[in-house]
Amino acid sequence: xPTSILVTYASKHGATREIAxxxxxxxxxxxxxxxxxxxxxxxxPTPYRAIVLGTAMYMGFWMKSAKRFLVDxxxxxxxxxxxxxxxxxxxxxxAEELMDGHLVQPVLEPVLERIAPRDVHVFHGAIAPExxxxxxxxxxxxxxxxxxxxxxxxxxxAWAERIASALATAA
Numbered sequence: 527x528p529t530s531i532l533v534t535y536a537s538k539h540g541a542t543r544e545i546a547x548x549x550x551x552x553x554x555x556x557x558x559x560x561x562x563x564x565x566x567x568x569x570x571p572t573p574y575r576a577i578v579l580g581t582a583m584y585m586g587f588w589m590k591s592a593k594r595f596l597v598d599x600x601x602x603x604x605x606x607x608x609x610x611x612x613x614x615x616x617x618x619x620x621a622e623e624l625m626d627g628h629l630v631q632p633v634l635e636p637v638l639e640r641i642a643p644r645d646v647h648v649f650h651g652a653i654a655p656e657x658x659x660x661x662x663x664x665x666x667x668x669x670x671x672x673x674x675x676x677x678x679x680x681x682x683x684a685w686a687e688r689i690a691s692a693l694a695t696a697a
Contacts, residue, residue: 552686583614
């Protein structure tokens with residue numbers, strides 16, 4: 527049986543990658559063997575006992591590479607313990623409330639039902655206007671999104687510690 531954990535992510539500007547790296551570090555500090563890599567670098571998840579998938583959400587949509595990963599590897603993921611996180615909303619307030627319950631696009635709901643992840647969690651994200659293209663800056667202004675780094679590292683650490691605990695119990 528595979529023993530290592532995969533933390534994989536889809537990130538456009540790096541904020542979601544940094545969350546994935548933090549989750550991997552917490553899991554590693556708890557004694558788990560962890561690989562962290564972008565979804566585009568994962569051709570086969572079968573060597574892993576469990577998978578943590580993170581995706582940025584842009585304009586209400588998961589990144590295409592994360593959606594493709596779920597669809598392409600649905601059968602393998604359904605046979606493993608899976609946790610997912612979405613990085614997206616900025617500003618103050620409860621991250622899930624800011625998402626208005628739209629953590630997953632309707633087209634992915636049947637896939638997630640078959641995979642049956644242990645948790646799909648939402649974290650506040652970060653928007654650095656200087657890293658955005660002109661269209662992204664335009665959209666940010668139009669929707670009046672708050673810019674800055676709103677990630678709650680304590681909440682991210684606590685979530686990763688719950689995963690580590692669940693994996694230690696299962697072992």
